[in-house]
Amino acid sequence: MKKLGDLLMILDLHRQGLKVAVIARQVGIDRKTVRKYIARGLGVPTYGPRQPRERVLDPWVDYLKSRLAAYPGLSAQRLAREIGERGYTGGYSTVRDAVRTLRPAGGGSPYAVRFETPPGQQAQVDFAQFRVRFTSAPNSVQIVWLFSMVLGFSRLIWGRFAQRQTMQTVLACHRAAFEAIGGVPREILYDRMKTAVLGEDEDGRVVYNKILGELARHYGFLPRACRAYRPETKGKVERPFRYIREDFFLGSTFRDLDDLNLQFGNWLGGVANPRVHASAGRVVNEAFAEERPTLHQLATSGASA
Numbered sequence: 001m002k003k004l005g006d007l008l009m010i011l012d013l014h015r016q017g018l019k020v021a022v023i024a025r026q027v028g029i030d031r032k033t034v035r036k037y038i039a040r041g042l043g044v045p046t047y048g049p050r051q052p053r054e055r056v057l058d059p060w061v062d063y064l065k066s067r068l069a070a071y072p073g074l075s076a077q078r079l080a081r082e083i084g085e086r087g088y089t090g091g092y093s094t095v096r097d098a099v100r101t102l103r104p105a106g107g108g109s110p111y112a113v114r115f116e117t118p119p120g121q122q123a124q125v126d127f128a129q130f131r132v133r134f135t136s137a138p139n140s141v142q143i144v145w146l147f148s149m150v151l152g153f154s155r156l157i158w159g160r161f162a163q164r165q166t167m168q169t170v171l172a173c174h175r176a177a178f179e180a181i182g183g184v185p186r187e188i189l190y191d192r193m194k195t196a197v198l199g200e201d202e203d204g205r206v207v208y209n210k211i212l213g214e215l216a217r218h219y220g221f222l223p224r225a226c227r228a229y230r231p232e233t234k235g236k237v238e239r240p241f242r243y244i245r246e247d248f249f250l251g252s253t254f255r256d257l258d259d260l261n262l263q264f265g266n267w268l269g270g271v272a273n274p275r276v277h278a279s280a281g282r283v284v285n286e287a288f289a290e291e292r293p294t295l296h297q298l299a300t301s302g303a304s305a
Contacts, residue, residue, distance in 0.1 A: 010037050056090040057098055064095075064102055071250040072104045078247040081271070117152035120294030123185040125149050125174075127165050127193060128241040130249060136256045144257065147173040150240055151185065154287035155277045157240050157268055161260050167211055170195045174215060181288075183295025187222040197225045220296050240272075247271065 006027055013023045020038075024031045060083040067074055067082070080088075080095040088095075128146045147169065148159040158177045162169045178184050190196035196212050206225045208216075216223045248267045254260040273284045 014038050057094050060088050073246045075246040119153040119291040122152035122187050123149050124189045126191050134256050149177040154291040155284050156288040167195050184219045184221050187224050189224045
């Protein structure tokens with residue numbers, strides 16, 4: 001279509017009585033076009049519907065829907081990594097906003113704000129149950145237990161999956177965790193699991209498992225039990241369990257327990273501990289670099305337990 005100024009000129013010249021051929025020469029268009037615009041007058045032009053532009057996330061929306069339909073708890077970070085591996089080049093915030101609208105109701109809930117502890121002061125320990133169907137034994141679902149230790153200041157996570165929640169597992173995981181982080185916090189907070197807490201005496205004082213007490217004396221940390229019926233007091237280890245389920249475990253496949261621990265170790269080293277912690281607002285590994293010198297040095301000999 002000609003510009004509005006050209007149209008007005010055509011109509012004005014026509015009102016002055018100029019012939020179509022003269023108008024065509026002056027405006028620089030052919031006679032048929034002049035006749036068309038004279039016939040149309042100043043009617044409002046009509047336009048066809050504008051074709052929607054494809055957004056950078058559009059090719060991945062169906063994938064996000066299918067993953068969230070199968071595993072509603074998957075984190076936006078996890079999904080952003082998955083589509084990034086498949087060619088998505090957009091930003092994380094775009095994925096996060098899309099996941100908020102695509103996630104089925106009840107698929108996630110916000111975290112609570114927790115108290116802070118000084119560097120080297122506290123770690124929190126707990127077990128969580130996971131049900132897994134290993135590809136090496138696809139006809140059965142197995143229960144495995146994740147031992148997790150989280151440093152309170154830096155939020156560094158160390159963990160290991162085991163077949164049983166036994167005292168032997170507890171001792172072995174404590175030793176492995178201390179070796180991995182290169183030290184021992186001044187205190188460790190436990191849920192009232194039987195491998196840590198036996199109950200309370202007549203005066204209401206916590207009675208700890210004797211073997212755990214020996215381990216604590218050897219490594220120089222103080223065991224503490226969270227308050228009864230108040231598991232939120234150890235939220236720094238409870239929240240990572242949900243994070244681990246959503247960002248690592250859901251929708252993944254594992255050949256066997258060794259493969260599960262191998263993939264988990266890679267995820268801790270490549271995803272969980274290099275991330276910016278949501279509530280602390282710091283890179284976990286950078287905060288740990290500040291915390292590590294404040295930990296007690298490891299004993300040179302093995303524990304007597």
